[in-house]
Amino acid sequence: MMVLITYDVNTETKEGRRRLRKIAKCCVNKGQRVQNSVFECLVDPAQFAELKHKLEGIANPETDSLRYYFLGRNWKDRVEHFGAKQAYDPEGTLIM
Amino acid sequence: MRKLLSVLYVSTPESYLSLEGENIVISVEGTKKFQIPVHNIESVVCFGYLGASPALIGFCAKNGVGLSFVSPYGKFLGRVTGGVYGNVSLRKEQFRRSDDETKCLPIAISCITSKLNNSRVVLERCIRDHAENVDTKSLKEISAYLKINANRLQKCETLDEIRGMEGDNARAYFGVFNELILHQKKHFYMHGRIKRPPTDNLNAMLSFLYTILAHDVQSALETVGLDPYVGFLHRDRPGRPSLALDIMEEFRAFMVDRLVISLINRKQVTAKGFSRKESGEVLMDDDTRKEVLTAWQKRKQERITHPFLNEKIDLGLLPYVQALLLARYLRGDLDLYPPFLWK
Numbered sequence: 001m002m003v004l005i006t007y008d009v010n011t012e013t014k015e016g017r018r019r020l021r022k023i024a025k026c027c028v029n030k031g032q033r034v035q036n037s038v039f040e041c042l043v044d045p046a047q048f049a050e051l052k053h054k055l056e057g058i059a060n061p062e063t064d065s066l067r068y069y070f071l072g073r074n075w076k077d078r079v080e081h082f083g084a085k086q087a088y089d090p091e092g093t094l095i096m
Numbered sequence: 097m098r099k100l101l102s103v104l105y106v107s108t109p110e111s112y113l114s115l116e117g118e119n120i121v122i123s124v125e126g127t128k129k130f131q132i133p134v135h136n137i138e139s140v141v142c143f144g145y146l147g148a149s150p151a152l153i154g155f156c157a158k159n160g161v162g163l164s165f166v167s168p169y170g171k172f173l174g175r176v177t178g179g180v181y182g183n184v185s186l187r188k189e190q191f192r193r194s195d196d197e198t199k200c201l202p203i204a205i206s207c208i209t210s211k212l213n214n215s216r217v218v219l220e221r222c223i224r225d226h227a228e229n230v231d232t233k234s235l236k237e238i239s240a241y242l243k244i245n246a247n248r249l250q251k252c253e254t255l256d257e258i259r260g261m262e263g264d265n266a267r268a269y270f271g272v273f274n275e276l277i278l279h280q281k282k283h284f285y286m287h288g289r290i291k292r293p294p295t296d297n298l299n300a301m302l303s304f305l306y307t308i309l310a311h312d313v314q315s316a317l318e319t320v321g322l323d324p325y326v327g328f329l330h331r332d333r334p335g336r337p338s339l340a341l342d343i344m345e346e347f348r349a350f351m352v353d354r355l356v357i358s359l360i361n362r363k364q365v366t367a368k369g370f371s372r373k374e375s376g377e378v379l380m381d382d383d384t385r386k387e388v389l390t391a392w393q394k395r396k397q398e399r400i401t402h403p404f405l406n407e408k409i410d411l412g413l414l415p416y417v418q419a420l421l422l423a424r425y426l427r428g429d430l431d432l433y434p435p436f437l438w439k
Contacts, residue, residue, distance in 0.1 A: 029118035030133055042136050090136040094104040095389050096111060096122050096129060 002075035003048055003068055005031070005039045005055075010063035022058045023066075026051065034087050040079075042090045101138035103312075105389050107382060109168045113140070113148035115155050137161055139315050141308065143168050143385075162315040166307060175311070183321050189426045190339075194326045197255055203422070203433050204258050204329035205249055207345045210435030211262070212246040214349040215269045217438045218357075222276045230275050238272045241265075255329060262345075273298075276357050283367030284360050293377035297370045298356070300378040301388065305352040306344075308392060309415075313347070314340040316415035320423045343418055346436045351411070355395055364391065404434040 005027055009020040027033070030051050031041030043051065052068070059066055071078050081087060088094070104120065106113065111122050111129070120140065121131040134155060139162035142148065147165065153176050156163045164175040193199040219239045223232055245265055252258045270289045277284050277298075286298040294300040314337050317324040327338025329345075359365050369384030380388070396412030409417060418436055425433040 025117060028133075030135070032132070041133075047135060088130070088132070090132065091102060092393075094102050094132070094137075095386050095393075096104070096106050096108060 001043065001045070001048070001073055002071040003031075003041045003043060004071060005041060005051075005066065005068055007037050007055075007059070007066045008064060009037075009059065016060075016063065019058055019060060019064065023055055023064075026054050026058070032087060032090065034085065040087065101136060103393065104132065104137050104140045106140065106142045106144055107385055107389070109144045110146065111142070111144045112146040113142060113144075113152050115149060115152040118155070120152060134159055134161055139164065139311070141166060141311060160319070162311070162318070164311045166311075175314070177315075177318055186321055186423055186426060187323050190322055190326055193426065194328055194332075200255060200328040201252070201258075203425075204255055204342070205252060206433045206435040207329060207342050208258055208262050209246050209249055210437055211345040211348065212242045212249065212265055214346065214436070214438045215265070215353070216242040216246075218276070218349045218353055219269075219272065221354075222357075226278060229278055231272075234272055235275055238268050241268055258329060273353075278361050279363060280360055280366065283370075293375065295376045296378055297367060298360075300370060300380060301356050301359070301365070302352065304380065304385070304388065305356065305392065306348065308389075309347060309352055310337065310340055310344055312412070313344045313415040313419075316419040317343065319416060320419045322419060322423060322426075343415065343422065346418065347414060350436070350438045351395065351414070355391060359388065359391055403437055403439060 007023055007027075009023060010016045011020055024033075024037075027039040027041065030043055030047065031039045034040050041048070041051065055066055076089070106122060108122075108124060108129075110124050112124070114121050114123065116131065118134050119131040120134055120137065122129050140156065141164045143166050145168070148163065153163060157176055160177075162175060162177055165173040167173055193203075216239050219235050219242075222230060223235050223239070242265055245261055249258065249261060252261065266289065270286065274281070274285055284296075284298045286296050289299065289302070291299065291303050294303045314324045317339055322339060324337040324340040326332065327340075327342045330336070330338035330341045332338060364387055365384050369381050369387075370378055371381065372378050396410065398411045399408050400411050400414075401407070402409050402414070402417060404421065405417065414436060421430065422433055424430045
């Protein structure tokens, strides 16, 4: 299934910037960075549970927020793109 | 059922693969060109000179992602896989049967029967779809010949007999292969099957795709815990994945030949994409190779109904399903190995 993950991390403190980097790294390990704090992750439910657990361990619920959008298996019909930063299709043909 | 993930083909020869976090990163001359999480990838086929970092090789091995290295011209060089998992007793059974010719026979017969049947379907399809444009008479003759042989095959008593028949049949089949090419006949014509190296456009394409198919079949066998190097029809030879070659016989016509024919007939590839070296070897250029690989990946995503399981699967999972069935047969859960018979 495709999960869209977005986050807002408060970066006013040094601690916050640290959390931001950590969260970004976790997301990039599981998906594609489509915009600065927006990730598309093609994961199975187990992988998602693991990722979610990790992210929620890092984020500070007082100041940061995480949002998950479940786009399911037919996610391609639900996504449109305009402009720069063309994304790749992780289920498509990958020839580099 | 297992999910079919993408295969990453790295076709720029100057690419270097490395690991970053859990991502495969492809860089060309020091700049990052692409990155993708390893868990989205089934396996990687790399057509480059530069190869991959040890860290990536290790990570792929750990996560069960096959990593194959193929020369820029499609010659198989080697592959990296993790430790062989799966069942020891299954593998031992495979070895025992492989040593005993009478026990190899039924499997070998299954594979070659399927090969004959599937080659025949390729011919029959052409007769049905293009009856007025092709030499129906010779196609029908060969098709009938394959059918008779498929029946005779069931009575073979030695592996050599099977090998002999397989050779005869391949010659007959490739003898009429040119008939299937309806367009660009001048540029795509073969004088029999020539490999190592292929010396005409048609052979070059076939050889290239057979290499890719072998990679897929080998990964499939490894996933179910079989040893791809211990074959039943193909004998052991160091470095030759004999079992992969055995099982591959079932898919050659269905997955590769059919695709090559339509690529040519639809003019998706043209003679311009091929060049000849001094040695007579014919090579594809980058664009043609990409076109062929894209078509191959698309083909793998088509859904078919598996004739034995009666279940809808992605065509790309076919080698995996056959490997599973073979494992079941070796364990004694099935009385006979059911090969893939295309209708």
